Amino acid sequence: MALIVQKYGGTSVRDIDRIRNVALRIAKTRDRGDDVVVVLSAMSGVTDRLLQTAGEITDRPEKRELDVLLATGEQTTVALMAITLSSMGYKARSLLGYQAEILTDGMSTKARIRDIGSGRIRSLLDEGHIVVVAGFQGADSEGNITTLGRGGSDTSAVAIAAAVKADECEIYTDVDGIYTADPNICSKAKKLDRISYDEMLEMASLGAKVLQIRSVEFARKYNVVIHVRSSFNDEKGTIVVHEDSNMEKMIVSGVTHSKDVARITLLKVPDQPGIATGILSPIADAGIQVDIIIQNTRAGNMTDFTFTVPRTDYAAAMEIENKVAKEIGASEVRGDDMVAKISVVGVGMRSHSGVAAKMFAALATENINIRMISTSEIRISCVIEEKYTELAVRTLHTAFGLDDENKTV
Amino acid sequence: MALIVQKYGGTSVRDIDRIRNVALRIAKTRDRGDDVVVVLSAMSGVTDRLLQTAGEITDRPEKRELDVLLATGEQTTVALMAITLSSMGYKARSLLGYQAEILTDGMSTKARIRDIGSGRIRSLLDEGHIVVVAGFQGADSEGNITTLGRGGSDTSAVAIAAAVKADECEIYTDVDGIYTADPNICSKAKKLDRISYDEMLEMASLGAKVLQIRSVEFARKYNVVIHVRSSFNDEKGTIVVHEDSNMEKMIVSGVTHSKDVARITLLKVPDQPGIATGILSPIADAGIQVDIIIQNTRAGNMTDFTFTVPRTDYAAAMEIENKVAKEIGASEVRGDDMVAKISVVGVGMRSHSGVAAKMFAALATENINIRMISTSEIRISCVIEEKYTELAVRTLHTAFGLDDENKTV
Numbered sequence: 001m002a003l004i005v006q007k008y009g010g011t012s013v014r015d016i017d018r019i020r021n022v023a024l025r026i027a028k029t030r031d032r033g034d035d036v037v038v039v040l041s042a043m044s045g046v047t048d049r050l051l052q053t054a055g056e057i058t059d060r061p062e063k064r065e066l067d068v069l070l071a072t073g074e075q076t077t078v079a080l081m082a083i084t085l086s087s088m089g090y091k092a093r094s095l096l097g098y099q100a101e102i103l104t105d106g107m108s109t110k111a112r113i114r115d116i117g118s119g120r121i122r123s124l125l126d127e128g129h130i131v132v133v134a135g136f137q138g139a140d141s142e143g144n145i146t147t148l149g150r151g152g153s154d155t156s157a158v159a160i161a162a163a164v165k166a167d168e169c170e171i172y173t174d175v176d177g178i179y180t181a182d183p184n185i186c187s188k189a190k191k192l193d194r195i196s197y198d199e200m201l202e203m204a205s206l207g208a209k210v211l212q213i214r215s216v217e218f219a220r221k222y223n224v225v226i227h228v229r230s231s232f233n234d235e236k237g238t239i240v241v242h243e244d245s246n247m248e249k250m251i252v253s254g255v256t257h258s259k260d261v262a263r264i265t266l267l268k269v270p271d272q273p274g275i276a277t278g279i280l281s282p283i284a285d286a287g288i289q290v291d292i293i294i295q296n297t298r299a300g301n302m303t304d305f306t307f308t309v310p311r312t313d314y315a316a317a318m319e320i321e322n323k324v325a326k327e328i329g330a331s332e333v334r335g336d337d338m339v340a341k342i343s344v345v346g347v348g349m350r351s352h353s354g355v356a357a358k359m360f361a362a363l364a365t366e367n368i369n370i371r372m373i374s375t376s377e378i379r380i381s382c383v384i385e386e387k388y389t390e391l392a393v394r395t396l397h398t399a400f401g402l403d404d405e406n407k408t409v
Numbered sequence: 410m411a412l413i414v415q416k417y418g419g420t421s422v423r424d425i426d427r428i429r430n431v432a433l434r435i436a437k438t439r440d441r442g443d444d445v446v447v448v449l450s451a452m453s454g455v456t457d458r459l460l461q462t463a464g465e466i467t468d469r470p471e472k473r474e475l476d477v478l479l480a481t482g483e484q485t486t487v488a489l490m491a492i493t494l495s496s497m498g499y500k501a502r503s504l505l506g507y508q509a510e511i512l513t514d515g516m517s518t519k520a521r522i523r524d525i526g527s528g529r530i531r532s533l534l535d536e537g538h539i540v541v542v543a544g545f546q547g548a549d550s551e552g553n554i555t556t557l558g559r560g561g562s563d564t565s566a567v568a569i570a571a572a573v574k575a576d577e578c579e580i581y582t583d584v585d586g587i588y589t590a591d592p593n594i595c596s597k598a599k600k601l602d603r604i605s606y607d608e609m610l611e612m613a614s615l616g617a618k619v620l621q622i623r624s625v626e627f628a629r630k631y632n633v634v635i636h637v638r639s640s641f642n643d644e645k646g647t648i649v650v651h652e653d654s655n656m657e658k659m660i661v662s663g664v665t666h667s668k669d670v671a672r673i674t675l676l677k678v679p680d681q682p683g684i685a686t687g688i689l690s691p692i693a694d695a696g697i698q699v700d701i702i703i704q705n706t707r708a709g710n711m712t713d714f715t716f717t718v719p720r721t722d723y724a725a726a727m728e729i730e731n732k733v734a735k736e737i738g739a740s741e742v743r744g745d746d747m748v749a750k751i752s753v754v755g756v757g758m759r760s761h762s763g764v765a766a767k768m769f770a771a772l773a774t775e776n777i778n779i780r781m782i783s784t785s786e787i788r789i790s791c792v793i794e795e796k797y798t799e800l801a802v803r804t805l806h807t808a809f810g811l812d813d814e815n816k817t818v
Contacts, residue, residue, distance in 0.1 A: 016462070016465050016466060019466075020466075050485075053425070053489065054488075054489070054492055056425050057425060057428075057429075057489065057492050057493050057496055058492065058493075058495075058496035060496075061492045061495075061496070062491060062492050062495035062496070062501075064491075064502075065488045065489075065491040065492045065495065065501075065503055066488070066492065068484060068487065068488035068491070068503050068505070069484075069485060069488035069489065069492070071484070072481040072484050072485050072488075075477060075478075075480070075481050075484070076459075076478060076481050078477065079463075079474045079475070079477035079478035079481075080462065080463070080466065080474075080478065082471060082473075082474040082477070083463055083466050083467065083470040083471050083474045083475065083478070084466050084467075086467075086470075086471035086474065087466055087467035087469070087470070087471070092471075092474075093473075094474055094477050096477070096554075099552055143508055145505075
């Protein structure tokens with residue numbers, strides 16, 4: 001008998017029919033003899049609708065109260081699920097965030113989980129209940145309702161799995177698992193059976209939007225085995241675990257891409273201490289996240305400084321840097337929002353040299369010009385012209401031997 | 410500086426515009442220097458919609474979970490109200506039932522309030538907040554969400570007013586106050602300035618649906634001054650308090666009527682001990698509420714037994730009594746669901762004789778036949794043919810000197 005945490009996202013519970021389907025899946029797990037804790041998101045569209053209603057009142061709704069409002073979304077789904085399971089003859093009990101003892105800090109709308117008490121869930125399981133927990137929400141030490149930010153239900157599920165020491169945390173979604181590349185672009189993409197937390201983190205932050213990054217960090221920290229799988233079929237999905245010997249056979253696990261990128265370069269910046277801070281602090285102050293940063297030395301005590309921001313923040317960032325350039329005496333600001341970022345990710349890179357060279361060579365074969373390069377221990381990213389995105393993904397997928405030979409193009 | 414509890418019903422908060430109007434009214438009270446605790450219902454229609462959704466899953470939704478679902482209704486309104494008040498520059502804080510320390514018994518969907526802690530509300534008031542409490546909901550001693558049954562927000566408001574020792578509990582509704590009769594029937598009906606708890610209880614149970622009966626019982630027990638008034642204007646409404654000397658000038662305070670009545674008579678019942686139980690127990694077992702009960706002695710150790718039930722339960726009750734009649738040897742069961750109940754209510758009756766005689770005489774003048782009579786200390790009720798309802802109300806209203814002489818018919 002195992003203890004399984006199952007998390008279902010908004011599309012899996014978007015109406016009564018879908019809720020019934022999910023209930024059948026939960027029941028099947030229960031019938032197998034396993035203990036089940038279910039974590040649910042709000043029905044798809046509900047959170048957006050609530051935000052819109054609050055937005056009709058004011059542009060800046062009070063965050064504490066916004067959380068009270070948003071928390072009704074998950075409250076509705078857990079009640080409906082518990083009603084459904086009960087009507088099927090199962091003992092089921094819903095728990096809201098505070099009832100499940102999910103303690104967070106007090107940062108409304110983007111709270112972080114500090115602790116989870118497992119007592120209440122444990123005793124309900126011992127009584128034979130299926131426990132249905134509202135994802136995305138918790139309570140701070142003063143009992144105020146808090147929410148965990150977009151995608152927070154993944155983190156709820158993993159954190160609960162850690163607290164109750166679950167054998168597995170199944171994350172049900174609308175895809176079959178984690179792929180070696182986006183199947184919409186690369187028809188030969190394969191589903192991965194296993195992937196390491198580190199790789200998943202690099203993949204998630206690079207645009208594979210299956211799992212919230214924080215949930216993977218949590219899982220890595222507390223050794224929670226995540227199983228990403230589809231709520232529409234019974235296929236095994238992808239297991240996310242600590243790196244193991246099986247994985248090392250592959251140098252590269254996947255190719256990811258993101259078009260949510262824009263590049264900004266300040267030319268001929270006087271090269272003196274503190275110049276990077278002078279350029280990037282105003283960007284941070286505006287709440288804009290910087291991704292890749294590159295600084296090249298030029299002749300004559302001058303430097304060129306380049307960084308990337310999300311494309312939606314491009315205009316604001318350009319405006320800021322045009323001011324900064326005058327202040328610090330840079331000669332010119334250049335920007336480009338028609339770029340994309342392509343990355344290869346794999347723990348195998350640690351022990352294999354030549355991955356970068358192979359990547360650059362493959363792109364060169366297709367005449368794809370590399371505009372920026374950035375690397376981590378298990379990732380190499382290149383910024384290229386946006387129009388080459390799909391070609392680059394397919395080229396690298398083939399070059400690193402990831403193609404599923406059973407699939408035809 | 411006073412401490413005021415204000416309760417607004419579903420129609421007063423049914424959309425963003427109405428919520429804004431209510432917020433302005435709350436703000437006006439706050440600007441006057443008063444401390445304000447606001448109690449809100451769900452937006453009108455929301456509770457019915459949630460019940461309908463649960464009904465799509467099963468005919469008998471698990472009650473604990475139904476309460477979790479229903480509680481989202483009030484949670485939504487308090488969040489939106491706190492957001493609105495905050496956006497207007499006021500310090501406002503929403504509290505859900507459990508956060509407001511509303512402790513109930515464990516009877517899901519019809520819980521009773523056991524205790525209210527005033528600590529949290531008090532300290533928020535001391536910090537200068539307008540406190541916005543979700544009506545209709547509380548939590549049992551195990552932390553499960555409970556709801557108080559239809560109209561429960563009135564009870565929430567009165568109970569909170571008792572706990573925080575408020576100077577007044579204002580119940581905002583869509584009528585101007587309590588009238589001497591239904592103004593839709595009796596154009597000369599007057600708004601009462603004051604009414605006693607006892608009278609209000611008789612009126613409420615007789616069909617004046619302004620206040621939930623339980624809230625009036627609560628107010629009487631804890632000396633909470635209720636002020637029933639309209640949320641659409643600034644007129645004073647009706648104050649509900651303990652009986653005082655002012656009231657005794659009037660013998661009758663109001664005339665009420667109810668068409669939700671049906672009459673059932675068992676003829677020639679063998680008159681022996683336990684016969685009333687034999688007749689009424691099966692009715693109680695079927696969850697049907699009996700109102701008036703009359704037993705007349707006949708010659709020959711026989712009795713006729715008559716009682717009334719809500720009209721919606723008439724068919725079920727007749728079916729039951731047809732069986733009962735055979736078992737106990739009654740000769741016949743007669744029923745009539747085309748009847749109505751007319752009552753005059755007033756604490757002045759206690760000290761004035763002749764009220765009944767005057768009532769019967771007034772009805773006789775209009776040739777209205779009385780089918781049943783029932784009295785309490787401060788009420789006389791007659792069951793009459795339904796078609797005479799409106800005529801009877803107007804006739805009694807005039808006979809007891811309640812007509813507003815400033816109004817023309």
